[in-house]
Amino acid sequence: AGPPGFVALDTATVLDYCAGKASIADALGGASTRKEWSAKEVGDGNINFVYIVTGSGGNAVIVKQGLPYVRCVGEAWPLTQERVRYEAEALQTAHGYCPAHVPVVYEYDAPMSVIAMRYLEPPHIILRGGIISGTIYANLASHVGEYLATTLFGSSALKVGCEAQRRARAAFGQNEAMCALTEQVIFTEPYAKAENNHWTSPQLDDAAKALRSDNELKVAICALKNKFASDAAALLHGDLHTGSIMCTMDTTFVIDHEFAFYGPMGFDVGAFVANLLLAYFAQDGYDGDRAKQREWLLSCVKETWGVFASRFRELWNEEGISSDTSGLAPGSLFSAAAGAEGDVDAALRAHQDKFIDDVWKDTLGFAGAKMTRRIVGIAHVADLDSIGDADARARCETNALRCARRMILEAGSLSVDDVCAMAKELRGGA
Amino acid sequence: AGPPGFVALDTATVLDYCAGKASIADALGGASTRKEWSAKEVGDGNINFVYIVTGSGGNAVIVKQGLPYVRCVGEAWPLTQERVRYEAEALQTAHGYCPAHVPVVYEYDAPMSVIAMRYLEPPHIILRGGIISGTIYANLASHVGEYLATTLFGSSALKVGCEAQRRARAAFGQNEAMCALTEQVIFTEPYAKAENNHWTSPQLDDAAKALRSDNELKVAICALKNKFASDAAALLHGDLHTGSIMCTMDTTFVIDHEFAFYGPMGFDVGAFVANLLLAYFAQDGYDGDRAKQREWLLSCVKETWGVFASRFRELWNEEGISSDTSGLAPGSLFSAAAGAEGDVDAALRAHQDKFIDDVWKDTLGFAGAKMTRRIVGIAHVADLDSIGDADARARCETNALRCARRMILEAGSLSVDDVCAMAKELRGGA
Ligand SMILES: Nc1ncnc2c1ncn2[C@@H]1O[C@H](COP(=O)(O)OP(=O)(O)O)[C@@H](O)[C@H]1O
Ligand SMILES: Nc1ncnc2c1ncn2[C@@H]1O[C@H](COP(=O)(O)OP(=O)(O)O)[C@@H](O)[C@H]1O
Ligand SMILES: [Mg+2]
Ligand SMILES: [Mg+2]
Ligand SMILES: [Mg+2]
Ligand SMILES: [Mg+2]
Ligand SMILES: [Mg+2]
Numbered sequence: 028a029g030p031p032g033f034v035a036l037d038t039a040t041v042l043d044y045c046a047g048k049a050s051i052a053d054a055l056g057g058a059s060t061r062k063e064w065s066a067k068e069v070g071d072g073n074i075n076f077v078y079i080v081t082g083s084g085g086n087a088v089i090v091k092q093g094l095p096y097v098r099c100v101g102e103a104w105p106l107t108q109e110r111v112r113y114e115a116e117a118l119q120t121a122h123g124y125c126p127a128h129v130p131v132v133y134e135y136d137a138p139m140s141v142i143a144m145r146y147l148e149p150p151h152i153i154l155r156g157g158i159i160s161g162t163i164y165a166n167l168a169s170h171v172g173e174y175l176a177t178t179l180f181g182s183s184a185l186k187v188g189c190e191a192q193r194r195a196r197a198a199f200g201q202n203e204a205m206c207a208l209t210e211q212v213i214f215t216e217p218y219a220k221a222e223n224n225h226w227t228s229p230q231l232d233d234a235a236k237a238l239r240s241d242n243e244l245k246v247a248i249c250a251l252k253n254k255f256a257s258d259a260a261a262l263l264h265g266d267l268h269t270g271s272i273m274c275t276m277d278t279t280f281v282i283d284h285e286f287a288f289y290g291p292m293g294f295d296v297g298a299f300v301a302n303l304l305l306a307y308f309a310q311d312g313y314d315g316d317r318a319k320q321r322e323w324l325l326s327c328v329k330e331t332w333g334v335f336a337s338r339f340r341e342l343w344n345e346e347g348i349s350s351d352t353s354g355l356a357p358g359s360l361f362s363a364a365a366g367a368e369g370d371v372d373a374a375l376r377a378h379q380d381k382f383i384d385d386v387w388k389d390t391l392g393f394a395g396a397k398m399t400r401r402i403v404g405i406a407h408v409a410d411l412d413s414i415g416d417a418d419a420r421a422r423c424e425t426n427a428l429r430c431a432r433r434m435i436l437e438a439g440s441l442s443v444d445d446v447c448a449m450a451k452e453l454r455g456g457a
Numbered sequence: 458a459g460p461p462g463f464v465a466l467d468t469a470t471v472l473d474y475c476a477g478k479a480s481i482a483d484a485l486g487g488a489s490t491r492k493e494w495s496a497k498e499v500g501d502g503n504i505n506f507v508y509i510v511t512g513s514g515g516n517a518v519i520v521k522q523g524l525p526y527v528r529c530v531g532e533a534w535p536l537t538q539e540r541v542r543y544e545a546e547a548l549q550t551a552h553g554y555c556p557a558h559v560p561v562v563y564e565y566d567a568p569m570s571v572i573a574m575r576y577l578e579p580p581h582i583i584l585r586g587g588i589i590s591g592t593i594y595a596n597l598a599s600h601v602g603e604y605l606a607t608t609l610f611g612s613s614a615l616k617v618g619c620e621a622q623r624r625a626r627a628a629f630g631q632n633e634a635m636c637a638l639t640e641q642v643i644f645t646e647p648y649a650k651a652e653n654n655h656w657t658s659p660q661l662d663d664a665a666k667a668l669r670s671d672n673e674l675k676v677a678i679c680a681l682k683n684k685f686a687s688d689a690a691a692l693l694h695g696d697l698h699t700g701s702i703m704c705t706m707d708t709t710f711v712i713d714h715e716f717a718f719y720g721p722m723g724f725d726v727g728a729f730v731a732n733l734l735l736a737y738f739a740q741d742g743y744d745g746d747r748a749k750q751r752e753w754l755l756s757c758v759k760e761t762w763g764v765f766a767s768r769f770r771e772l773w774n775e776e777g778i779s780s781d782t783s784g785l786a787p788g789s790l791f792s793a794a795a796g797a798e799g800d801v802d803a804a805l806r807a808h809q810d811k812f813i814d815d816v817w818k819d820t821l822g823f824a825g826a827k828m829t830r831r832i833v834g835i836a837h838v839a840d841l842d843s844i845g846d847a848d849a850r851a852r853c854e855t856n857a858l859r860c861a862r863r864m865i866l867e868a869g870s871l872s873v874d875d876v877c878a879m880a881k882e883l884r885g886g887a
Contacts (some may be wrong), residue, residue, distance in 0.1 A: 065541070081677040095525065113860055180569070184686050184687065186685070189633075189636065189637065189682070189685075189686040190634070190636065190637040190640070191639050192686070193631035193632075193633035193634055193636060193686075194631065196631060197627070197630060197631045197633075199626065200627060201623035201626060202623075203619075203620045203624055203627075203628045204620070204621065206619040206620070206623060207619065207782075209781055210619045210620070210781070210782060211781055211782035213578050215782040215787050215789065215790065216789075217788065218789075219789030219790050219797065220789065220796045220798070221789065236798070239797070239798040239799065240799025241799070242799060242800060242803055242804040242807055243807075245790050245791070245799075246807045247810055249786065249790070250811060250812075251783060252619070252785060253614070253617075253785050255691075256508050256614050256622070256623075257614065257621040257689050257690040258686050258687050258688055258689075259687050259688075259689055260683075266471045272641045273690040299777070350795070351643070352635055352637075352640060352641035352645040352646065353640055355679060355680065355682060355683050355686070357645050357649065359645065359648075359650065359651065360645065360648050360649050360675050360679070361647030361675075366649070366650045367649065367669070368650070368666070368669040368670040369669065369670025369671070369672060369675075370670070370672060374672040374675050374676065377672055377673075377676045378675070378676045378679050381676055381680060382680075382683070385680075397794050404847065406796070410474075442539075444638035
């Protein structure tokens with residue numbers, strides 16, 4: 028299977044493959060050092076194969092290959108390799124907007140469905156693991172806030188104009204196969220009887236059943252699905268959970284853009300917020316005193332949003348006032364220098380306030396949807412799954428589900444402070 | 458200019474052109490009758506050339522050709538002929554959904570930028586002209602409501618599913634050049650100083666100036682522009698004013714889909730509503746007693762919305778409950794037969810209520826935007842322009858502008874009855 032020219036790599040053949048690609052071979056110390064190279068497969072993801080290829084002098088490169096099916100299921104769940112093109116383009120685009128927080132791509136090989144990119148060397152680890160082990164990442168919120176602001180603003184019609192954005196959307200494509208997965212596992216199955224669903228049973232049986240007959244929630248989740256399906260505001264990561272972020276105490280990188288598509292900004296912001304809150308609710312299932320990390324997780328929610336909002340506004344002020352009629356904030360309406368009349372500063376502020384507030388409302392709804400699906404849907408998170416005691420885990424999950432429901436239903440009225448206060452209260456106030 | 462193979466037609470060459478296309482020649486009685494044929498150019502539109510080609514036995518065909526520029530401006534305003542492809546596809550798609558109210562296409566010739574379609578024979582006239590002359594079209598609302606419901610539902614993810622809709626969107630394309638015109642002339646220029654703008658002066662000078670420094674309105678219009686630019690919910694007509702509708706007392710046809718794109722449903726509904734309300738406000742500038750027609754225009758607004766909403770819901774009930782997870786109303790959530798739990802009928806009703814209510818809110822905002830631009834922007838409507846007395850015209854226009862402003866700013870709270878009552882009140886209660 029696979030397209031013409033496709034061959035599935037392994038730890039042996041990947042070395043020859045790298046030697047044959049100048050951009051990769053150079054990063055490994057040159058093809059002439061080929062004999063010193065070695066590879067190991069480290070894909071802990073569910074979908075693809077990821078090789079660390081180590082060259083001479085300790086240089087290393089990541090070679091990620093997508094197969095024509097879902098790795099953890101096998102050929103029984105085919106998946107189009109088009110996703111690798113989406114991932115490569117989104118990675119490269121995001122790196123352009125935010126080089127500090129996105130690995131550089133050395134090579135994208137379409138027929139082989141391969142992306143070669145910078146190896147994020149130790150001590151980089153997957154953020155989810157770091158959080159589970161109790162680490163506090165003091166720079167995380169500002170880095171992720173910066174990533175979100177630069178990528179979402181950069182690909183928006185605010186920055187590029189409506190007409191150019193339509194062209195960019197047409198050129199990028201729809202990534203409909205990966206979006207269909209999201210539509211299935213996030214916006215549908217958790218609220219239905221579905222073979223894929225599972226949960227801590229019997230403790231959560233009633234909660235899961237309640238989801239399936241919660242009319243208010245069903246309506247709200249369908250509205251979110253509709254927004255996901257039809258709002259093409261910015262080029263999203265599409266799967267920005269804490270397993271798609273690698274970090275050290277000082278650095279933060281976003282990887283794994285294979286779900287990228289033009290969608291609603293709040294979907295990316297919400298994914299990150301959801302995973303912080305899941306980590307927060309999981310804490311009661313762990314041994315030891317994690318009060319400090321718990322506080323940090325909530326402050327990280329607040330700070331991520333704060334950094335995102337202020338950086339987004341800053342970019343807008345600097346690069347979002349268009350000189351033509353194609354922008355979402357044309358100078359002819361908002362810049363006195365361009366002839367706009369009235370109190371243009373107040374007008375611009377009000378425009379920005381409303382725009383950013385709408386992103387926040389979407390953020391809340393999408394975050395709630397993501398939290399819910401991680402507890403009753405197909406794919407859970409290690410934060411909760413690593414809690415061995417089922418009763419303890421169920422208590423954490425119940426709190427998270429309650430928080431999620433209110434985030435979805437009260438998205439129109441909750442501030443970020445409200446959400447953090449509510450999360451605290453739901454887990455008992457401590 | 459124009460693509461390879463393009464030649465601008467005239468009333469002479471269009472006959473040979475038709476003889477050379479079997480589908481057209483057949484509709485004209487066969488190529489062998491070529492000697493009996495005649496053509497005249499009737500394009501009263503601003504953009505394209507439209508020929509009525511009459512064949513043997515009175516058969517006739519419409520041949521519409523797009524040139525690489527805007528007809529009424531000339532080569533100084535180039536316009537991509539890609540628009541003809543969008544128009545042809547949208548016409549054919551809409552005819553598929555609603556054959557009773559969209560002319561059939563006989564031929565689309567890409568290199569020649571030609572669409573040949575059914576000739577809407579007399580007494581079909583352009584609706585705007587009929588309304589201006591005082592006619593009451595008793596079936597108009599139900600026909601346009603049906604057109605709107607079938608085309609907007611038919612192309613929505615409710616009907617086809619999110620994944621298939623993404624593919625359809627990719628295949629259709631973005632029509633970014635025509636959308637850019639809308640973004641310019643509807644969502645930007647009326648609120649800015651722009652050479653294109655004009656209005657009844659000096660009577661409306663203050664009102665026009667007020668628009669340029671109305672911060673609330675600027676913010677709201679930018680939010681509408683954002684929705685126009687990013688919400689790809691359904692394949693729209695994109696320019697559904699009363700000059701894009703031809704009718705008799707019994708029949709109604711929608712033509713001129715060259716602005717078609719995947720956009721927010723309320724944009725099409727709002728275009729029609731806006732033009733009914735503009736006609737309503739214009740009435741005070743006409744001689745004679747038009748009380749009956751005035752009442753009819755408001756009832757037409759109500760009935761169009763009523764027919765749209767109930768027909769849309771009916772289609773949804775019949776064809777909008779998906780058997781897979783890709784739909785916006787999956788059976789697994791909303792159909793007991795498909796295993797959905799809880800009071801699924803109430804859930805579905807609530808889902809539909811919210812969805813349709815959101816379309817109404819958008820309808821109001823877009824309608825207000827369209828009314829405003831027809832009074833201070835580049836292209837006005839004959840309903841108002843035909844009022845010779847400038848003071849009388851200005852009074853009508855002032856009322857319409859006030860109504861439009863409230864529709865935009867109070868879109869969240871006005872029902873269709875509220876809007877009609879408000880329109881009545883603004884023009885003095887009679
Ligand atoms: N650039 C990189 N540097 C270091 N490790 C990486 C890099 N990219 C991926 N990995 C490792 O490979 C794992 C799987 O990568 P990921 O892109 O998430 O694949 P999948 O699409 O299968 O989820 C990551 O969790 C991480 O451990
Ligand atoms: N199918 C048709 N049957 C009869 N007349 C038509 C038909 N299509 C267009 N016309 C006439 O030609 C005019 C211009 O057509 P239209 O499609 O609106 O062109 P434009 O894109 O230039 O606005 C219409 O107003 C109408 O008078
Ligand atoms: Mg991954
Ligand atoms: Mg992945
Ligand atoms: Mg679990
Ligand atoms: Mg026209
Ligand atoms: Mg036209």
